[in-house]
Amino acid sequence: MPTVHIHMYEGRTKEQKRNLVKNVTDAIVKSLDVKPEAVTIFLHEISKENVAKAGKIVAEA
Amino acid sequence: MPTVHIHMYEGRTKEQKRNLVKNVTDAIVKSLDVKPEAVTIFLHEISKENVAKAGKIVAEA
Amino acid sequence: MPTVHIHMYEGRTKEQKRNLVKNVTDAIVKSLDVKPEAVTIFLHEISKENVAKAGKIVAEA
Amino acid sequence: MPTVHIHMYEGRTKEQKRNLVKNVTDAIVKSLDVKPEAVTIFLHEISKENVAKAGKIVAEA
Amino acid sequence: MPTVHIHMYEGRTKEQKRNLVKNVTDAIVKSLDVKPEAVTIFLHEISKENVAKAGKIVAEA
Amino acid sequence: MPTVHIHMYEGRTKEQKRNLVKNVTDAIVKSLDVKPEAVTIFLHEISKENVAKAGKIVAEA
Numbered sequence: 173m174p175t176v177h178i179h180m181y182e183g184r185t186k187e188q189k190r191n192l193v194k195n196v197t198d199a200i201v202k203s204l205d206v207k208p209e210a211v212t213i214f215l216h217e218i219s220k221e222n223v224a225k226a227g228k229i230v231a232e233a
Numbered sequence: 234m235p236t237v238h239i240h241m242y243e244g245r246t247k248e249q250k251r252n253l254v255k256n257v258t259d260a261i262v263k264s265l266d267v268k269p270e271a272v273t274i275f276l277h278e279i280s281k282e283n284v285a286k287a288g289k290i291v292a293e294a
Numbered sequence: 295m296p297t298v299h300i301h302m303y304e305g306r307t308k309e310q311k312r313n314l315v316k317n318v319t320d321a322i323v324k325s326l327d328v329k330p331e332a333v334t335i336f337l338h339e340i341s342k343e344n345v346a347k348a349g350k351i352v353a354e355a
Numbered sequence: 356m357p358t359v360h361i362h363m364y365e366g367r368t369k370e371q372k373r374n375l376v377k378n379v380t381d382a383i384v385k386s387l388d389v390k391p392e393a394v395t396i397f398l399h400e401i402s403k404e405n406v407a408k409a410g411k412i413v414a415e416a
Numbered sequence: 417m418p419t420v421h422i423h424m425y426e427g428r429t430k431e432q433k434r435n436l437v438k439n440v441t442d443a444i445v446k447s448l449d450v451k452p453e454a455v456t457i458f459l460h461e462i463s464k465e466n467v468a469k470a471g472k473i474v475a476e477a
Numbered sequence: 478m479p480t481v482h483i484h485m486y487e488g489r490t491k492e493q494k495r496n497l498v499k500n501v502t503d504a505i506v507k508s509l510d511v512k513p514e515a516v517t518i519f520l521h522e523i524s525k526e527n528v529a530k531a532g533k534i535v536a537e538a
Contacts, residue, residue: 173486173528175419175456179275180479181496188509189404190412195504197410203497208409212419214362215405221250223478223488224278227258227268229251234387235302236343236517238482242295245326253325260317265302265310273480282372283398286297287391288380290373297391297395301519311465311472319471330470336423337466343494344520348513349412349502351495356467357424366417367448375447382439387424387432406417433526434534441532452531458484459527 174200175212182217189215235261243278244255261281296322304339311337349355357383358395365400372398418444426461429469433459479505480517487522494520 177194184192197211220231237257245253258272281292298318306314319333342353359379367375380394403414422438428436441455464475489497499535502516525536 173484173523174378175458175484177482177484178479179481179506184509186404186412190415192505192508193407193412194410195508196501199500199504200483200497203500204485204493211409213407214419214513215407217405218275221247221378222278224254224258224274224276224281225268225410226272229247229254232251234340235300236519237301238299239322240295240297240299241326249326251335253322254302255327256321260321261300261314264314274343275480279295280398282369283400285376285380285394285396285398287376287394290376291367293373299399308465308473312476315468315473332527333468333470335468336462337468338360339466340519344489346498346502346516346518346520348516349499351491351498354428354470354495356462357422358424360421361444362417362419362421363448371448375444378443378447379440382443383422383436386436386439387428401417430526430534434537437529437534438532441529455529455531457529458523459529461527 173210174204175208175214176200177214177216179216179218181223182201182219234271235265235267237261238275238277240277240279242284243280245278277279295332296326296328297336298322299336299338301338301340303342304344306339356393357367357387357389358397360399362399362401363399364406365402367400417454418448418450419458421445421458421460423460423462424469426463428461478517479509479511480519482519484521486528487524489522491533494522506521 191215197208200211201208223230254274262269263274284291315335322333323330345352376396380391383394384391406413437457441452444455445452467474498518503515506513528535
């Protein structure tokens with residue numbers, strides 16, 4: 173703990189994911205005074221075909 | 234907000250998904266008196282290989 | 295299935311919740327051609343103290 | 356209810372999944388005195404590319 | 417990993433929760449050949465006022 | 478999007494939560510090149526009575 177689930181659109185590069193988990197972990201460590209080893213992050217990549225805003229599929233909006 | 238996650242079996246058509254997010258958004262807007270733009274829906278399609286009821290994988294039940 | 299999780303701010307009345315689950319269930323039944331008994335909905339009420347947009351706690355924005 | 360979500364790394368065999376849902380269902384039935392039919396389990400298989408510990412992607416650690 | 421989220425109705429005793437996490441962890445260890453230390457379980461207790469089946473709030477059904 | 482769910486133990490101060498959402502949002506904006514307004518964070522505070530590691534409730538371990 174903390175355990176983090178990040179839902180984001182598909183298509184990020186490995187480099188972006190690598191930076192993301194590094195930077196988010198640092199942000200949590202700094203803000204909550206926990207050890208980096210305590211932080212687990214799950215990345216959930218989701219297609220714009222499976223997200224809707226205001227009643228419309230994002231991929232089609 | 235509201236943010237909605239719908240877990241359903243794989244295999245729905247684009248037309249079904251389009252109707253689903255439209256109708257669920259309308260239902261929320263009507264019930265909670267929020268604006269359509271406030272409603273985000275995530276569709277999670279899951280294989281019957283990865284759902285179990287009563288201790289049995291649904292795809293094999 | 296489908297199983298639905300709705301995350302919304304605290305403070306809705308029982309009447310609003312009652313309408314919400316009725317209307318969302320109807321919307322799913324109509325859109326996906328499933329039986330009402332197949333639809334389970336979980337309501338998650340969350341404080342504006344525990345939601346942030348653009349880096350700011352909603353209760354303080 | 357209870358409804359269970361198990362997040363695990365990809366790569367388990369069908370036999371392992373079959374045993375997993377059987378054994379977890381039995382454990383819940385025994386512990387909470389519910390009927391097996393009341394237990395639904397969702398398996399979420401996640402790539403080591405999408406999990407991080409201590410700020411590092413597990414697949415690269 | 418595995419990480420488990422169990423959603424169940426409110427009102428279980430400490431003894432039931434203690435047995436539940438022990439038995440579910442044992443079930444996972446046995447089924448997937450992982451170490452007990454690798455298993456994290458989150459219990460989410462939910463009111464019957466916030467669950468609906470077939471369009472009806474469970475507490476009122 | 479991205480939408481972030483952070484599960485953490487109860488007991489953080491308002492100041493810690495304020496810093497947490499600010500710093501995590503900044504980390505995401507920097508890593509993924511998205512706008513701050515696109516980032517939504519949900520904080521889920523969970524009792525040590527409801528988390529288990531290695532088959533033991535954390536509050537009792």
